[in-house]
Amino acid sequence: MRKPADFFMIQTMLIICITWSLQQIFIKLAANDITPIMQASLRNGIAALLVGLMIVIKKGWSPSWKGTLKPGIITGIIFAGEFLFIALGLQYTSASHIAIFLYTGPIFTALGLNFFVATERLKPLQWIGITICFIGILTAFGSSLLQNEIDITSLLGDFFGLLAGLFLGSITVIIRSTKLSEAPPTLTLFYQLLIGFIILLIIALISGQSAIFHLTPIAISSLIFQGVIVSFISYLIWFWLLRKYVATTLTIFTLMTPIFGVGFGVLILNDKLTTNFIIGAIFILLGILLVSNEATLSRFIKRLHK
Structure with missing residues (x-):
């Protein structure tokens, strides 16, 4: 039985979210020395080598993983697309904007699972969350559209960030609807990293x-x-946490990642945030919260009505 949140989990998730939120910052800082696309390729290559070695050491290659090659290749291609759009987005817009748009992934996951996995139909509260999230996306895009002169460059970067979120969400849909759902997380991760x-x-x-x-x-x-x-x-720590703790609790904590991402973007890269973008980001995060944790929130609402 998976455990509820405790002090160790909260500390670990805090460190993980800070770590994830710094990805775009590091890419942007090193962009003049190694282009973002090249950085994305090399980081995947380094991690693929490490994950592959770990699987070999643990003698984890197993015939029971048969049937995962095709969906593994597909997820790898989409994973590459995600990082391609992150890299392209960072060339045109701020790391803060990418941090928010990338984490629309759960919204696209929920929409995809609704159509491809029979047991994952969206509940009314989740549809409300999706609506709120898309209102937030339009509001955040308005930070580029409502200026005296439309910032086409920033708008393009934001769009790439949103596409990265779409690709991120699509990976989960494919994993959940194919043989990869039965494979060890390390194998799925290896496919993505190597092909990416x-x-x-x-x-x-x-x-x-x-x-x-x-x-x-x-x-x-x-x-x-x-x-x-x-x-x-x-990533390995994250997979370990998913086996030990309640998943809905963990997903709530992942909402800290884009918040930290925006904060670090402002502090380290001097990103400028418009009022429209801040309001839009709040709506996006609220929508993700409703979609990702519908069951928990529904129970809470029922208790309030008692």
């Missing part, structure tokens, strides 16, 4: 973005942080 590495490397080579490659201290730090700490250590 290959595809993004090809894109970087073809587009000429691999030509900018300077191993400065900040570039090396960025690659180590993303490849080892984020893509390897934090």
